[in-house]
Amino acid sequence: MQLKGEVTVVGRFKRLLIGRPMKSAEIEGERLTKLKALAVLSSDALSSVAYGTEQILIVLMAAGFAAVWYSIPISLAVLGLLLILILSYRQTIFAYPAGGGAYVVAKDNLGVRTGLLAGGSLLVDYILTVAVSTSAGTDAITSAFPSLHDHRVLIALIMILFLTIISLRGITESASVLAMPVYLFVFAIFALIISGIIKYALGGVDAHPPEIGAAVSNISLFLLLKAFSSGCSALTGVEAVSNAIPNFKQPANRNAAATLIMMGAILGAMFVGISLLAYWYGITPNPKETVVSQIADSTFGRGVIYYIIQGVTALILFLAANTAYSAFPLLAFMLAKDKYMPNVFMVRGDRLGFSNGIIILGILSALLVVLFHGDTESLIPLYAVGVFIPFTLSQLGMMVRWIKLKPANWIIKLVINTIGMLTTLVITLIFIFTKFGHVWMVFLFLPVVIWIFLSINKHYRNTADQLRINMEADKPVIKGSTIVVPVAGITRVVMQSLSYAKSLTENVVAVYVGFDDEDIERMEKKWEEWNPGVRLIVLRSSYRSVIRPLMKFIDTVEWKSAETDHITILIPQFITKHWWQYILHNQTGLMLHAYLFAQKDVVITTVPYHLNR
Template sequence: MWLKRWLLGHPLTTKQAVHERLSNPVALAIFSSDPLSSVAYATEEILLVLVLAGTAALHYSIGISIVIVGLVAILTASYRQVIFAYPSGGGAYVVAKSTLGEPPGLVAAAALLIDYVLTVAVSVAAGIAAITSAVPELHEHRVGLGLLAIVVLTLGNLRGVRESGKIFALPTYLFVGSLGLVIVVGLGRALFGATEPHPLPSVPAVEGLTLFLLLRAFSSGCTALTGIEAISNGVPAFRPPASQNAATTMIWMATILGGLFLGITILAYVYGLVPREEETVISQIARISLGEGALYYFMQVSTMLILILAANTSYNGFPRLASLLAQDSFLPHQMRNVGDRLAFSNGIFILGLSAALLLILFHGETHALIPLYAIGVFLSFTLSQAGMVRHWQDRKGRGWRKKFAINLTGAVATGVATVVLAITKFTHGAWMVIFLIPLLIGMFKKIQWHYKMADWQLSLTMYDRPKNPPPNIVVMPVGSVNRAVVIALDYARQRAHEIRAVHVDVDPEETAKIKADWEKWGTGIPLVILPSPYRSFLQPLLDYIEKVREENPGAWVTVVLGEVVPARWWENLLHNQRALLIKAALLFKFRVIVTDVPYHLGPY
């Protein structure tokens, strides 16, 4: 317990929840770290595709980036309306479910859950790549470093929303400031001729410059938009007035995102850069703009931190979405429980575990994970905006036509982008996401069906309660006669009229001693000896309990176990192994109850 308190802090009362809400600057760091950090690799992903058509195609990166920034503006305007229309949060799942129906809502939820896990894996992998660009010797340890980063993120978020905000806000602003400095210095040098010209390198074309190639480059650059919906999902986390503060923070985020993304893309073209396996594009830009001194390494460290901490957006979005699904019985009900630090602890833990497995599976390679990325979030964008179109159609109200037009534009733009992403990335890994979505929906429906059946069977509506409670027969296994067994027997005698003490004979000499001791301490209760020719104590006991059930249909069979509780945790390994086996074997037996009677050993 002391270790938990040291790692996570002391419990918070429910009344303290209002004090855990976030100010706009802290909320910007938490909810916007994912889209803001994506500028570190979005431009590189565009160039990785364009360079296939040779050096002459690289100038298209600027036009593609402008189109993506336009999408940022459309989505920002659209999600601001979601914030005001749905101030309780929930994002695409709540909007689609309430306006389009349950199936579209579940599609949006499945897509977002997948994307949240991918966000953590991609962000951590990209962050480790940033540091290995500066220190190549660490490249072979990237998976281990990534797993360590996920552990730190998980523990930080288990401490609570405000606590994690304090921890993770500073690196976000350090990255924005340092990258802003790189862009300002780089553009200043380019405009005023303070830097040497950087001609585009000669790269041979391996593919033709086709519309499909340009669409692939666009879809790769759309990774810059992932996480942009997180603010609309987390409106309740803002200080009052929550909706207004969330909408303002959304504007801040979009402005910073658009400026940084365009700045990096322009500098990459001005400097004539192409992707290199041993160094990221943003590292190359920082090296040229700032030189190779302390500022360059500061930039790389801040890039590593923001890329890793970008996963914090998912650590806020995934647990909240999982709790909403759990409230609707589409996920285990434990997911809706708030932990003692006022965070959705179960969701945080499952997200960290899933991302760690993904990182191991893809060997920590950013470029291997990127093709899986974005398709899910764009699908949820489309469903959310389509839901808002239906919302304005049904509700109307003052100025609804303008709001309708904004969301319709968002639905069409993101819908087109979703189709482009699905087609261009399908063979590169997007098929896995498209395959996983229906599997998750099937899991949601199966879980909901279980809860419906459980509620029906537990309901008292048609329950015909018997006038007299059924009889209770106590079966008490006796491995040896000692103080723990005698106390358990006394407990059973107070609560049952029929007690059957049983001993499994695996050693005739030991059995004779136990029979003699039982004559003295058994208070006249007969001791049934069960033969065991194969020296198994468990199977003869289970057969006997089954025989008692068959001879007494409708009766309860209570198995009373005298269990020793040692004073030290490690001493548990030395006791109770038979008790554990008995409890595990009887867990699913109908009308069989296992009662533990603990006997606590004192310290010595």
């Protein structure tokens, strides 16, 4: 098959996967309505209902079954924190309508390095979001079908690939795909909660949980704080709406604020409902069956409804990762715009999304799943720390903003952010002290990320300094041109290259490298016989190297002519019909091009000659 055909096949496959290219003018059509935004940006937060209560119970069981009643007050405390975060991020949305969330707030009010800490933490959090969501979704599937437990890593990787492709198709299309499963999940969980409450009220639950307020001998404040911090994993994803304001239809800030309120109300109701049912039903954590699975089993039995709930739970846990696929590329774009990440993250793909960010997110999250073997419990502490650091910095940044600007009702706003900052700071410290064995790598990774940001920024600043010109003093210098054409023999590709060179200037020289007297004599004789009107310089190579003698010759030409002429190295290159034929030939031209590109301030160009058989 020809290379052209191969490109066509690749192009058709790409179109099949991600759809037709979209015009830049179509970007307004990619903005989200409130209902679609709720599906895309809230799926992470809503899905945490599936494991938030479970994380509380796992910690409490260290003190025995009698301690599970503490899950109720702890769940209410988490609900209170959710309310504070919703109010706080609502203020952030109106204060920073261009989006960016914690990164922009911290950078604007606390300094660049603090902003980079918030931005780096969020990027890490979004990577972990994909890994945790797909791992948790796999857990839901293996709860219903235990025979698949050994294949959980493969299942998670397949879902990451699927989500990456869906995200590359554009945010509107991914929202359309997500809307039905998200709302189906919300309906299923509320149906489970209502049915469970009715069954409990009618005395249909044969369980005897410990009474609320019952004394537990070996409970400690440290354990309760640890359980509270674990339950706060249900709050991850709350910040995504404030990060992605530019994705909303106008008025973007009002639509984003309304979406945030809807998300908070739904999340709070579902989280408290699941916690109550888990307590009333006397549910305890099981490594091979999730808490939601046990509640559904106890409420409906292992019938059709149970498998529907497990199916939509697994689906929402998988699709929750799409929140990160929406937020990570946008945050990477903002960091790249500020010159702290590579410029490739500012490039929009065929479907108007920041496709490089989407692909990188998919690759990094897949690596995490493989490294942690799809173990959700090991990933969640890292996940929570990654989001509570930006929570704290965002609240602190807003406090500084209110104190500086003193807008209307600023004291009330300051109080809300102060309470939020102190609460999230305490939770962050609890995570650090109680789960240091799980989160210690964050303290190694985040400084490295910030160092990378600063190094990238330094490179861009140095590049700009060296490329900047004085508009009045710096003018183009008119020079002549000397073209050097390396030749390996007398062929059509050499003839075409010399013809092109002579069309530019008469100052053309061909250079041939010979390994012995016989080669040199034969080449000189053929050249004289051919007589193309170009002088031939013959170099001898005692060590059978073509590159080294050529480089010495170019050094000489550059030294003699650099002041008066532009030096151009014109490399003849033939292109084979089939890709596999290319490896049958020496790649001297490519090596010379690469070496010159890295070492010399000369013009390097290639003249291609296509073979047709």
